[in-house]
Amino acid sequence: MTGALRNTTKRSAQPGFIWAAPATLLFATFGLVPILVVGYLSLTSWNGLGTPEWVGLDNWRALPNDPDVGGSIGTTLLLTALCWMLQTPLSLLLGVWAAGPQRSRAILSTIFFVPLLLSTAAITLTWLSLLDPNYGLAAALGPFVGVPDGNFLGSPDRALYAVAFVIAWQFVPFHTLLYQTAVRGIPRSLYESAKLDGARTISQFFTITLPMLRHTFIASSVLMIVGSLTYFESILLLTGGGPGTSTRVLPLHMYIKGFVGFDMGYASVLAVLLVVVGTVLSVVIVRSTGYHRMTSQREGMR
Amino acid sequence: MRHVLFGRVIACMIITGIVNCSAACGTAGPGAGSADTVHVWALTDPQNEPLIQAGIDDFNETSRVKLELTTYVNDAYKQKLQVSMGSPNAPDVFFNWGGGNLSQFVQADQVVDLTDALRQEPSVASSFIPSILSAGKINGKQYALPMNGMQPVILFYNRKVFSNAGLQPPKTFDDLLRLVSAFKARDVIPIALAGSQGWTELMYLEYLLDRIGGPDKFASITAGSVGAWRDAAVLKALRMTQDLAERGAFGATFSSVNYDNTGASKLLATGKAAMHLMGSWEYSSQLGNNPDFVNGGELGWVPFPAVPTGTGDPTNAVGNPSNYFSISSGSKHIDVATDFLLNTMSSVSHVTRLVDSGQVPAVKGIETQLAGTSNGEFTTFTYRLVSDAPSFTQSWDQALSPSLSSELLTNLQKLFLAQITPEEFVTTLEKAK
Numbered sequence: 053m054t055g056a057l058r059n060t061t062k063r064s065a066q067p068g069f070i071w072a073a074p075a076t077l078l079f080a081t082f083g084l085v086p087i088l089v090v091g092y093l094s095l096t097s098w099n100g101l102g103t104p105e106w107v108g109l110d111n112w113r114a115l116p117n118d119p120d121v122g123g124s125i126g127t128t129l130l131l132t133a134l135c136w137m138l139q140t141p142l143s144l145l146l147g148v149w150a151a152g153p154q155r156s157r158a159i160l161s162t163i164f165f166v167p168l169l170l171s172t173a174a175i176t177l178t179w180l181s182l183l184d185p186n187y188g189l190a191a192a193l194g195p196f197v198g199v200p201d202g203n204f205l206g207s208p209d210r211a212l213y214a215v216a217f218v219i220a221w222q223f224v225p226f227h228t229l230l231y232q233t234a235v236r237g238i239p240r241s242l243y244e245s246a247k248l249d250g251a252r253t254i255s256q257f258f259t260i261t262l263p264m265l266r267h268t269f270i271a272s273s274v275l276m277i278v279g280s281l282t283y284f285e286s287i288l289l290l291t292g293g294g295p296g297t298s299t300r301v302l303p304l305h306m307y308i309k310g311f312v313g314f315d316m317g318y319a320s321v322l323a324v325l326l327v328v329v330g331t332v333l334s335v336v337i338v339r340s341t342g343y344h345r346m347t348s349q350r351e352g353m354r
Numbered sequence: 355m356r357h358v359l360f361g362r363v364i365a366c367m368i369i370t371g372i373v374n375c376s377a378a379c380g381t382a383g384p385g386a387g388s389a390d391t392v393h394v395w396a397l398t399d400p401q402n403e404p405l406i407q408a409g410i411d412d413f414n415e416t417s418r419v420k421l422e423l424t425t426y427v428n429d430a431y432k433q434k435l436q437v438s439m440g441s442p443n444a445p446d447v448f449f450n451w452g453g454g455n456l457s458q459f460v461q462a463d464q465v466v467d468l469t470d471a472l473r474q475e476p477s478v479a480s481s482f483i484p485s486i487l488s489a490g491k492i493n494g495k496q497y498a499l500p501m502n503g504m505q506p507v508i509l510f511y512n513r514k515v516f517s518n519a520g521l522q523p524p525k526t527f528d529d530l531l532r533l534v535s536a537f538k539a540r541d542v543i544p545i546a547l548a549g550s551q552g553w554t555e556l557m558y559l560e561y562l563l564d565r566i567g568g569p570d571k572f573a574s575i576t577a578g579s580v581g582a583w584r585d586a587a588v589l590k591a592l593r594m595t596q597d598l599a600e601r602g603a604f605g606a607t608f609s610s611v612n613y614d615n616t617g618a619s620k621l622l623a624t625g626k627a628a629m630h631l632m633g634s635w636e637y638s639s640q641l642g643n644n645p646d647f648v649n650g651g652e653l654g655w656v657p658f659p660a661v662p663t664g665t666g667d668p669t670n671a672v673g674n675p676s677n678y679f680s681i682s683s684g685s686k687h688i689d690v691a692t693d694f695l696l697n698t699m700s701s702v703s704h705v706t707r708l709v710d711s712g713q714v715p716a717v718k719g720i721e722t723q724l725a726g727t728s729n730g731e732f733t734t735f736t737y738r739l740v741s742d743a744p745s746f747t748q749s750w751d752q753a754l755s756p757s758l759s760s761e762l763l764t765n766l767q768k769l770f771l772a773q774i775t776p777e778e779f780v781t782t783l784e785k786a787k
Contacts, residue, residue, distance in 0.1 A: 099436070099458060099756075099757075100433075100436035100437055101436060101439055101440055101458060101459065101462045101464065102440050102462045102464075117785070119782065120764070180612070180615065181615065183610070184610065184611075184612075184615075184617060185607035185610045185611075186607065186611065186617065186620075186621060186626065187617070187620065190610075201606045201607050202607065202610075203606060203607040203609070203610050204610065205550065205609075205610045206549065206550060206607055206608065206609030206610030206611070207609070207610075208771055208773065291550065292550065292551070293764075294550055294552075294609070294764075294767050295549070295550065295609040295767055295771050296764065296767045296768040296771055296773050297764060297768070308760055308764075309757075309760075311433055312756065312760045313756050313757035313758075313759075313760040313761070314436060314458075314756045314757060315757045
């Protein structure tokens with residue numbers, strides 16, 4: 053009897069390979085195989101026509117000589133940092149606020165979540181019109197933020213901030229939703245006992261809400277940081293990477309080399325680079341935050 | 355070029371599809387239909403699609419093998435064509451831009467040489483304007499025939515803005531510089547420029563190099579000659595271009611202005627800008643978006659101004675000579691496809707359809723026919739501009755290889771924003787392949 057019970061526990065703790073098979077198969081077909089093909093293409097010269105021609109490490113040797121690759125990595129990192137710094141505080145505060153039970157908050161947050169329902173292309177094209185310095189809102193509102201001519205997307209110094217803003221407008225609702233759900237999951241009893249101990253709202257926020265949101269914070273940050281490595285369509289539609297190369301992030305640089313210049317070999321080098329950077333980044337985040345240990349936040353709770 | 359933005363949206367949507375698909379899948383697709391059909395690929399375009407279809411319908415009436423038209427959106431088309439050429443799904447007849455775009459396919463042995471077929475029917479080749487026909491030539495052999503209208507770059511201007519200021523459109527480059535100062539003083543943007551897109555900026559460099567050093571300078575760039583980019587005329591053209599931007603000829607916010615959402619055209623039509631250098635398609639675009647502006651006679655046009663110190667002929671033209679049809683060498687019906695191109699592209703019915711749709715076909719002796727149409731004044735001007743031009747230089751971004759032209763456009767944006775000097779521009783492009 054006890055033996056049988058132990059057996060069951062063991063089986064449910066370590067499911068057999070068969071359970072992982074569908075996911076493994078999917079990942080292999082749509083994840084590993086394309087990566088391997090891209091790895092192979094990075095060693096060839098191919099313009100999309102005919103058969104790829106083996107050139108060994110030529111494409112990789114061209115990497116240090118590409119004047120735009122360093123800049124695009126820098127732009128990617130800056131955009132990642134900007135997006136994180138802009139979106140995290142906004143969505144955290146909005147999420148905590150929206151988690152409240154009041155009816156007004158429910159109505160306002162429903163309106164606020166609308167961008168989630170719109171496609172990236174629709175959002176971007178709308179902002180493209182709004183940011184037009186001649187006929188958009190930019191001309192009218194620009195002077196209030198220190199840009200008298202309303203030249204946001206056309207200025208090499210401001211374009212990236214404008215892009216980060218549009219991306220934030222699109223994604224803050226999503227992260228707000230994450231935080232809102234997490235806040236609602238915090239046990240009431242914690243707040244009740246804090247209240248009994250005389251803690252006020254502000255100190256409740258810092259001593260209960262924030263620590264309890266740790267995992268959500270990490271999950272949302274991972275999504276933002278790894279996601280910002282792949283921001284592509286909004287930038288392509290807003291600025292096309294311009295003016296000049298001011299907003300040309302690494303994925304866009306890869307697209308331009310591959311699908312505008314039809315230099316598939318070199319574009320594959322950039323793709324491999326992206327895979328490496330993305331993997332390293334998410335491993336670093338997950339390791340450094342202890343997220344992989346998945347410790348419980350509910351020790352001793354009922 | 356005109357549909358870049360829309361194309362980009364589509365490109366975004368299909369890009370994942372293409373990446374995933376190019377490696378593994380190879381079935382399906384319109385090209386894989388019945389083997390007894392000649393597949394014709396062209397761009398989705400309300401102006402050209404019906405008339406190509408009409409030409410195909412005429413041909414199908416008598417032909418044993420039937421033609422079938424499939425159309426694609428601009429950017430998606432380039433990618434689709436690149437992926438399918440050389441595969442069993444390749445089209446038999448395909449739309450292209452001539453020049454560097456076509457040359458890639460020729461180098462991969464994927465295009466049928468039409469030289470011999472044209473020699474047997476000399477009336478076909480001689481009916482086209484030679485400078486336009488030659489953009490379908492690679493290494494002296496004819497691989498493509500013009501299939502629609504010519505699109506030279508023209509300096510458009512707002513007549514009302516000019517007459518209010520008591521000024522005349524420029525004849526020389528010095529006139530243009532004087533106009534820039536005059537309009538700046540009146541708080542009007544001298545020249546509208548959709549500077550968020552490099553190809554609009556390229557038009558200045560194309561014309562200035564041609565005016566300063568003649569068409570040979572760019573011909574040696576296309577030929578890949580050593581030192582072609584470092585030529586004194588190229589550097590001078592680059593300096594003059596950058597100087598225009600620094601003088602504020604394009605206003606302070608040109609790099610935010612987009613052509614695809616008609617931003618630049620609207621500046622001209624509303625009188626916020628005085629001039630606009632653009633391909634001849636600007637006329638039909640203005641007619642569609644701002645009909646009162648065109649019908650009220652406020653839209654004016656002149657050739658690009660002369661540079662008296664230069665050696666180039668001021669009557670030379672620059673732009674998109676035309677679009678072309680070519681035949682892929684993998685086609686099972688090369689004879690039928692050749693027959694279609696030779697008998698349709700210069701035929702009276704096709705030319706009439708082009709003229710009726712407001713285009714200017716690349717065919718000799720159609721002036722009276724053009725003058726009779728509703729936009730006769732403009733189409734006759736375009737026709738004379740091209741047919742009187744000793745040389746017609748194809749837009750550089752179409753004449754050069756795709757990788758070189760994407761490098762060119764990026765660096766041109768940097769040049770306009772004064773992020774790089776003409777010397778740095780030249781050094782970067784010398785290294786680009």
